[in-house]
Amino acid sequence: MLRTPANESVVLESYLGVFRYSRRAVELVWSTHRGLTISLAILTVTAGLLPAGVAYVGKLIVDAVVAQIAVVSAGGDAVYSTVLTWLLVEGALVAGLIGVQRGIGFCQALLRVLLSQRVNTMILEKALTLELAQFEDSEFYDKLNRARQEASSRPLSLVNRTFGLAQHGISLVSYGGLLLQFSPWAVLILVAAGLPAFAAETAFSGERFRVFRRRSPERRMLMYLEMVLAREDHAKEVKLFSLGRELMGRYRKIFGIICEEDRKLAIRRDSWGFGLALFGNLAFYGTYAWIAVSTIEGVISLGEMTMYLLVFKQGQASVSSMLTSIGGMYEDNLYLSNLYEYLEQDTPKLGGAVGVGPEPEAGLVFENVSFTYPGSSHPAVRGVNLHIRPGQSVAIVGLNGSGKTTLIKLMAGLYPPNSGRIFYQGTDLADWDPIALRNSIGVIFQDFNRYQLKVGENIGAGDVGHLWEDARWAEAATKGKASRFIDKLPERYHTQLGRWFNNGQELSGGEWQRIALARAFMRAGADILVLDEPTASMDAQTEAEIFDHFQSLTADKIAILISHRFSTVRRAELIVVMDEGEIIERGSHEDLVELQGLYARLFELQAQGYR
DSSP, X not given: OOOOHHHHHHXXXXXXXXXXXXXXXXXXXXXXXXXXHHHHHHHHHHHHHHHHHHHHHHHHHHHHHHHHHHHHHTTOXXXXXXXXXXXXXXXXXXXXXXXXXXHHHHHHHHHHHHHHHHHHHHHHHHHHTSOHHXXXXXXXXXXXXXXXXXXXXXHHHHHHHHHHHHHHHHHHHHHHHHHTTTOHHHHHHHHHXXXXXXXXXHHHXXXXXXXXXXXXXXXXXXXHHHHHHHOHHHHHHHHHTTOHHHHHHHHHHHHHHHHHHHHHHHHHHHXXXXXXHHHHHHHHHHHHHHHHHHHHTTSSOHHHHHXXXXXXXXXXXXXXXXXXXXXXXXXXXHHHHHHHHHHTSOOOOOOOSBOSOSOGGGOEEEEEEEEOOTTOSSXXXXXXXXXXXXXXXXXXXXXXXXXXXXHHHHHTTSSOOSEEEEEEXXXXXXXXXXXXXXXXXEEEOTTOOOOSSXXXXXXXXXOGGGTTOHHHHHHHHHHTTOHHHHTTSTTGGGOBBSSSSTTOBOOOHHHHHHHHHHHHHTOTTOSEXXXXXXXXXXXXXXXXXXXXXXXXXXXXXXEEEEOSOHHXXXXXXXXXXXXXXXXEEEEOXXXXXXXXXXXXXXXXXXXXXXX
């Protein structure tokens, strides 16, 4: 493409625009620990000034030695005080420089730990503000993965590079001031020799970042395969079905693709870096020869020659470090864009301020409700009309994928409906305060969490306001029919569950389900209780007992049961039958059997298994 002034302006604006995150990174580090940030800044400035002082004192030492050599050659007595004094001064400066550098390392080490924790906290706190639909979006996981992979280390890296740039800039100015006494052209050569390497480094930094973003899905797949191969909840199937070799093969293949691309990029980057380093070396030795000739011709003294050579060499290192810092800052800014892309994504403004509805007796009302999951072309729920009153027990049945669990998610406000409205206690869910709404609902989903926490904490998670109340744990466990086996555990409610931590106790599937049931009963003030396939790992008799118990505990509440066991479902006052997202039948067990529709057919199929 033809390069025009307009195109070049766009490229320059794009390049400089990346640095907008530098200020935010400095602010982030400043807000993490002001004292360490100030200390780092002071030490950085000091580290920038000391090397030039060391070089200048070195020049004074050489000149003093040459002067005393001349005195001795003329037959006089040597005076060592001047030389020794400047030696002590240089030693003190070098010691100071060592101390400053150690101080910089100390500040950076502490800030690294604090900042990593701060950024990870920001990422997790942002996750708490997002809606469920975003967690079910693959693009969201790419953003989250990119933010977590690099962003926790990049802010401090950017700040370190910024301070490093300032340090080397101060050093360069002091070196330039000394070198200017020899020739302005030497200063120009010093700066110009590092520019080609800087341009190449920046170009490759941008390319490496683009590769990083493009490979986000593959890296996420690697993380998933690592989890499947290394976690205990996947281990039994991996071993039983001999999936280990297959999954390892995929892991190696994906890793090989990523590694090969990185290898090719590294070869190009290092090849250019080697060639441009030779160019810088040529500039140094050309200037070296110039200074040596000037010394031989008597233009400068031996001490000045020593100083100029040291200043030019260290100045060249400062230029190289400055340009590397700028290139690194560019790369850090690119990666920080991942963090802020994640942190700045829109937070859904769902819900209103209603905490209590004006008509508690109105119960729960669905009015022509439809919903389609993001990215799906087929509605999960469509045209649902349903009214459930307090004190009424309702069972929802249907084939897998018929929309039963989605209906519960809509009722709990986890998703807003695409069309239609849902009312609770006479108020649209859109006007309810989300926290107040969810506090009034106790739900146990079929894919409930098995927290690697203590028994009591697993139960108390159902109501975080009473998370640490032992009496509430015991009460909820009794309601969930879990107290009997909990009393047999080594430390009862303080027993660690799961195998991730020391002395953890693993439970059977049925025991875990009772823990989950108890979790739902933790919300003693909930007006709606929902059991979504809560007893799939229990036998029919235990499920019937739990449902009878459930009905007795929810006499004045809305009780909703989702189950495939019709021996339990038939006990509900109202049975709702869903198919492909729609309610196709409703009524009592007797009404639906008489109707001879889908419910009657499914009931008959299940009944045949008991004959």
